[in-house]
Amino acid sequence: MNLAVIGTSKIAQKLTSTFLTFPDMQVNAVYSRTKEKGKEFASVFSCTKVYTDLEDMVNDKEIDLVYIASPNALHVAQSKICLQHGKHVFCEKPIAFSRDELDSLIALAKQNHCFFQEAMTVTYMPNFSILKQAIQDKHPHLLTCDLSQYSIQYDALKQGEISNVFAKQMKGGALYDLGVYCLHFVYGILGYPKAMTKYDVRYTNGIDTSGVIVMQYEQCNAIISYGKDSKGSAHTRIQCEEGYYDMEGACSRLRTIVFHDEQGTHALGTETKENHHWYEVDAFLKMIQKNNHAFQQQQWEQSLAVCQLLEELQEKGDKTV
């Protein structure tokens, strides 16, 4: 299978090399607005084609699938053109910013017989299913999911340099960069909330550098916190009447699950690969190979729900002072 990559960032490189660990996978082309960056990327991954015009790239018949790792604001338009030209698309999160946006893209994918997946680690991690199964018979009353990761770009921001990740017009900000993982996690575990509220910390350019979202469920509060502006140590906890589950580190990696109850401490998780991106790529490629539309539908439902959450938060969930 021939992969084309849109974008040349660190995450683009990381995922591209993950794709290459699978059999019969070649990097066929790269697209970048900057020829030089494209060439550099191409030399690392031994591909010869560097596109600076996306129209040209999507008309390249050799390309089977496209991985989109561009700034957030470009995801929807680029997914659209790729799907219109019959390419399978693996798009970085957030896949879209409203339910309608994603619905239109899904319609296009169906029409053009393409598979179309959000690059979202959370729900593909083996420990996610284990956790979901484990809490089935528990009574949770509090879920806290923190994904704080200080960004060196924040240092730059304070010096007046606005990188894509903190640029409003690129749909940067902590929610779309980090919070979206937490939304996938909480929705995946507890479903759609009855209500929710978002509290941003915003920089002078208006971008959210950190934030808190409270999601309200019947008999349970879920608190999401995420940020690029403070040092911290990501962790997730689910507190139930029966005991509590601790997941150290980012919910996007879900390396370990420890359950604490009156009997003591129980390790529940299974061993996971060092490269946590392996699972989402594996799911995508298997889905294509097996022509698994049922699995695709299930993924879409998860992504549609999270897009709806993002949309609701934009429209009326904001209580930032």
Place this chain on the structure above:
Amino acid sequence: MNLAVIGTSKIAQKLTSTFLTFPDMQVNAVYSRTKEKGKEFASVFSCTKVYTDLEDMVNDKEIDLVYIASPNALHVAQSKICLQHGKHVFCEKPIAFSRDELDSLIALAKQNHCFFQEAMTVTYMPNFSILKQAIQDKHPHLLTCDLSQYSIQYDALKQGEISNVFAKQMKGGALYDLGVYCLHFVYGILGYPKAMTKYDVRYTNGIDTSGVIVMQYEQCNAIISYGKDSKGSAHTRIQCEEGYYDMEGACSRLRTIVFHDEQGTHALGTETKENHHWYEVDAFLKMIQKNNHAFQQQQWEQSLAVCQLLEELQEKGDKTV
């Protein structure tokens, strides 16, 4: 000095024995609605007088100070009658439920030349001042303060037995029992918030068995969570641009402070007494001995602010679904 105690609960016993570790301190009397409970308490603390009529007790000229450890709903009325009769009062938290209520009690205390302190561990812990000093030059963007303590009374509640701590008419519930510590902590560190919202988890009798409060500050969110309905492990964290402070265990005890930054891990806290109640009692007795009105005023300002927070949360901060 002659101490009288209102209430005979476990916390009443704990604080009474703490008072007795100070020189020249005797338990002179106990008040309980139930004669038998009063007698039992009296026998433990070697006092002879057991009152079942509060009017009688406050007219007892031998009594210098009263420790009030009754159900929350009785705090204000009992403080009032004690102060009116010229007794110094050490009252369990919450000392009152609105700013006006506490203001009236303070007026009474002044009029009758009494000292009047809320039994609130947080701000008297030696580590509290250390922490407050340490974050002076930092830039916090997220504070999380969790005080989850599963209660065996919650098991009883599920069996249909409503104890005082879960009784609406006794002003029970998780906020007044546990959340109030977190409010004192956050107000003590960050001051009065620009806005705040409360999210309750309520039992069928309407009582809050757990809750979340988001307090919004300029460039910082503070999240308080507290609960008696789920297992957990209390902890507090303050995330700053420069690093983060971890305080394991309840903020009411503040045993340790660890600061994490790029240089590593730094223990900041000082050793604290095993009995964390010692500090508040020490502060109260020293204040009386030294006739320290400046210190009293400072305490009142802290308690008034927290009463105002409680009042605001009752009136308009509630977003429970």
